[in-house]
Amino acid sequence: MIIGLTGGIASGKSQVSKLFEEIGIKVVDADIVARQVVEPSQPALSKISQHFGQSILLADGSLNRSKLREIVFAQQHQKEWLNELLHPLIRQEMLRQLEQAKGAYKILVAPLLLENKLNQLVDRVLVVDTPVDIQLSRTMARDAVELHQAQQIVDAQMSRELKLQAADDVIENNSDLTNLKRKVADLHQFYMDIAKSHDS
Known part of the structure; x- marks a missing residue:
């Protein structure tokens, strides 16, 4: 089973994919x-x-x-x-x-998963979602850009609404790492269960 992982800029895709890797899930990253x-x-x-x-x-x-x-x-x-x-x-x-890649399921990380129609290659779409104001402040801090530049980057991407409509699963990344780890662990269990029922 292949999970497609996507989300807007600075939504926390890399953090989420890293947490899945730490659990032992193979991640293939389109940017890499x-x-x-x-x-x-x-x-x-x-x-x-x-x-x-x-x-x-x-x-x-x-x-x-x-x-x-x-x-x-x-x-x-x-x-x-x-x-x-x-x-x-x-x-x-x-x-x-x-x-x-070996394992019950694997993850394809692609910022443009939906835009480039890569969702045709996956079984489920997982969207990491973050409120726009958090996206903007993270982008400004990370890329050392002004607010209007950060806003342009966000505006140039597919809207949150459209991404969420295409999602099978959503991780809300709007609090701390401990919370995020718990959400990833829950989803991991969910995916393991689905993968088992696929195989049986």
């Missing part, structure tokens, strides 16, 4: 996979450097992310080219890692 597919040993990186030129690489041969980000933010057609190259590779690699 996205970095893995452009590592120096990967074919995607040579395609990127052929397309954008050698100046897209750092001295050690790895990808200059901030330079690439500048280019694709400024030029929509370059962004589309990059997405067409990377999205299938990321999807393939996520599926490969999920396939290899």
Whole structure:
């Protein structure tokens, strides 16, 4: 059984996925996979450097992310080219890692789970939900940005309402870590029960 874990910026996805990992659940993180597919040993990186030129690489041969980000933010057609190259590779690699993962259930963490239709790959959608004012204050503290920038980031994402409508399960992350641990433990038990009834 695959659980898709998502939530808005600064909602606490990483914290929740870490708590599941501590219980021994295998977590596949789309952001980590996205970095893995452009590592120096990967074919995607040579395609990127052929397309954008050698100046897209750092001295050690790895990808200059901030330079690439500048280019694709400024030029929509370059962004589309990059997405067409990377999205299938990321999807393939996520599926490969999920396939290899052992256990009663596993978790796919993806900030854009719903936007990129990755929810088609999972059995249940778990949304980590946080009130917008908490999201804003956490984003400002974590990314050292002003309120209006934090607001822009939140506004650019799928709304809380739509995410919650798509959710099978919701973790309200609006108090302390002890509380969060208890919620994760309860859900873990719930998922173990479902996984057992799947198998029987």
